[in-house]
Amino acid sequence: MMEVCGSSNVTLREFGSEQSLLSRPDGSASFIQGDTSVLAAAYGPAEVKVSKEIYDRATLEVLIQPKVGLPSVRERAQEQCVRETCEASLLLSLHPRSSLTLILQLIHDDGSLLSCFLNAACVALMDAGLPMSRLFCGVTCAIDADGQIITDPTAAQEKESRALMTFAIDATERRVMMSSTRGSFSVHELQQCIAVSQKASEKIFQFYRDSVRRRYSKTL
Amino acid sequence: SLYTSRVAEPLEYHRSFLKDNCRPDGRELSEFRTTTLNIGSITTADGSALVKVGNTTVICGIKAELTNPIVEAPGKGYIVPNVDLPPLCSSRFRPGPPAEQAQAASQFIADVIESSEVIQTEDLCIERGKVNPYIAHTLVLLDCLVIGSDSADSGCITVSLLPTAHLPEVTISTETSKPEVNLEKRHGLHIHRHPVGASFCVFDDSILIVDPTAEEESLSTAQLTVVTDDEDRLCVVHKPGGTSLSGEKLQECISRATARQREIQKLIDKVIHSVKTAQ
Numbered sequence: 153m154m155e156v157c158g159s160s161n162v163t164l165r166e167f168g169s170e171q172s173l174l175s176r177p178d179g180s181a182s183f184i185q186g187d188t189s190v191l192a193a194a195y196g197p198a199e200v201k202v203s204k205e206i207y208d209r210a211t212l213e214v215l216i217q218p219k220v221g222l223p224s225v226r227e228r229a230q231e232q233c234v235r236e237t238c239e240a241s242l243l244l245s246l247h248p249r250s251s252l253t254l255i256l257q258l259i260h261d262d263g264s265l266l267s268c269f270l271n272a273a274c275v276a277l278m279d280a281g282l283p284m285s286r287l288f289c290g291v292t293c294a295i296d297a298d299g300q301i302i303t304d305p306t307a308a309q310e311k312e313s314r315a316l317m318t319f320a321i322d323a324t325e326r327r328v329m330m331s332s333t334r335g336s337f338s339v340h341e342l343q344q345c346i347a348v349s350q351k352a353s354e355k356i357f358q359f360y361r362d363s364v365r366r367r368y369s370k371t372l
Numbered sequence: 373s374l375y376t377s378r379v380a381e382p383l384e385y386h387r388s389f390l391k392d393n394c395r396p397d398g399r400e401l402s403e404f405r406t407t408t409l410n411i412g413s414i415t416t417a418d419g420s421a422l423v424k425v426g427n428t429t430v431i432c433g434i435k436a437e438l439t440n441p442i443v444e445a446p447g448k449g450y451i452v453p454n455v456d457l458p459p460l461c462s463s464r465f466r467p468g469p470p471a472e473q474a475q476a477a478s479q480f481i482a483d484v485i486e487s488s489e490v491i492q493t494e495d496l497c498i499e500r501g502k503v504n505p506y507i508a509h510t511l512v513l514l515d516c517l518v519i520g521s522d523s524a525d526s527g528c529i530t531v532s533l534l535p536t537a538h539l540p541e542v543t544i545s546t547e548t549s550k551p552e553v554n555l556e557k558r559h560g561l562h563i564h565r566h567p568v569g570a571s572f573c574v575f576d577d578s579i580l581i582v583d584p585t586a587e588e589e590s591l592s593t594a595q596l597t598v599v600t601d602d603e604d605r606l607c608v609v610h611k612p613g614g615t616s617l618s619g620e621k622l623q624e625c626i627s628r629a630t631a632r633q634r635e636i637q638k639l640i641d642k643v644i645h646s647v648k649t650a651q
Contacts, residue, residue: 225475225476225478225479225482226479228472228475228476228479229475229476229479229480229483231472231476232472232473232476232612232613233612233613234613235613236612236613236614237612237613237614238613239613239614240593240594240613240614240615240616315487317609320613322616325616327616327617327618327619328611328616328617328622329611329613329614329615329616329617330611330612330613330614331596331609331610331611332610332611332612333487333606333608333609333610334483334486334487334608335487335607336487336488336489336601336605336606336607337605337606338604338605338606339604339606339623339626342606342609342626343619343623346619346622
């Protein structure tokens with residue numbers, strides 16, 4: 153399943169994360185990929201409005217705040233992607249009739265925004281200690297005019313690209329949980345990008361593991 | 373009895389059918405519902421289309437307006453899609469500001485139009501001013517009203533029915549240098565591609581179903597919409613989260629979506645041809 157085309161480079165920009173930086177939310181994290189920076193805050197499990205409550209599961213709400221202005225239609229579409237990915241990985245049935253809120257604040261956008269949102273969301277949920285059945289990470293691939301696959305593109309590279317794809321890869325089976333694409337591409341290109349994303353996700357999962365180990369080794 | 377279990381335990385009810393490789397409405401797992409297309413039903417709009425897939429009905433109207441271009445793209449017109457999911461179509465939607473699903477659907481249609489390059493936005497440019505760049509361009513408003521349960525792909529079929537829109541000719545009169553709209557002379561939009569969407573959902577992480585109804589969608593663990601165009605290129609692969617999908621299942625969905633594109637393409641051609649011969 154992991155056939156990687158030799159000509160593509162699986163290079164991610166330098167990424168980093170800081171956890172528990174905000175005092176009020178139950179969990180918070182900032183995730184930085186190159187120059188793209190996102191701040192995530194997770195609240196929950198908490199009281200839920202009767203109109204929104206689900207009898208056997210927790211209600212997850214995701215809010216994406218852009219840098220300037222109010223959230224628009226574009227943010228709603230991104231919220232839907234992040235929310236459904238989180239819903240599939242959280243064990244929602246452990247907290248029926250409760251609410252989980254995830255707020256993602258955009259600090260700076262320099263490309264690969266949706267994957268940065270996903271990574272920040274996952275780290276914030278881990279920081280909040282919410283039970284999850286699997287971890288996930290986001291990887292963005294761009295296909296430029298020559299057909300080369302660029303992972304984790306900058307905003308300039310995204311603008312020049314013919315197609316842009318963001319995938320959420322899960323940690324247990326390395327399969328595609330979420331897919332959001334723009335531009336047209338062939339089936340072969342899609343499969344190559346998925347393979348490249350799966351390879352890139354290894355680095356991110358290793359990073360999650362290291363950061364959690366570093367954090368809890370002090371307390372144990 | 374079977375009917376009470378449908379309400380009390382819907383998941384078990386559907387599972388009992390899936391065990392025999394069929395669904396409650398009698399379809400196979402990979403069968404689409406009957407699709408009906410109708411164009412030109414709204415006479416006040418420049419173009420309109422009605423698509424019915426099973427019980428899901430979507431009506432789309434197109435109107436063109438004169439406007440100034442966006443600063444970043446001075447040589448192009450633009451299309452503004454708007455998907456409305458009123459309480460009429462399903463009890464899930466309340467009256468008031470558009471729900472998240474409606475907004476996400478509008479963004480989805482905008483992405484399909486952009487990714488598939490259905491029409492070249494340069495064609496919408498009437499005249500690019502030399503002195504003043506802000507001269508008339510066409511803004512095409514695409515309003516989709518969903519009557520009936522959901523399905524993002526009905527919206528896609530209506531998108532590819534854009535060729536039915538007949539826009540009036542606009543000339544810039546040399547004396548007043550203001551645009552003059554000639555409602556008598558109409559010409560169609562030049563359509564480059566025909567994107568068609570196909571929706572799938574995954575049940576219990578393993579069983580793949582094609583063209584789910586609203587009931588099946590609410591019980592599924594993952595949903596996927598694939599939009600393909602005439603050259604077998606993928607325009608949109610939209611899987612907004614849910615359980616993970618293996619490579620083989622994804623490939624299956626894509627092949628089914630390409631087959632669907634052919635069927636719908638034939639249907640669209642037939643409808644447009646019949647309208648032309650009727651005129």
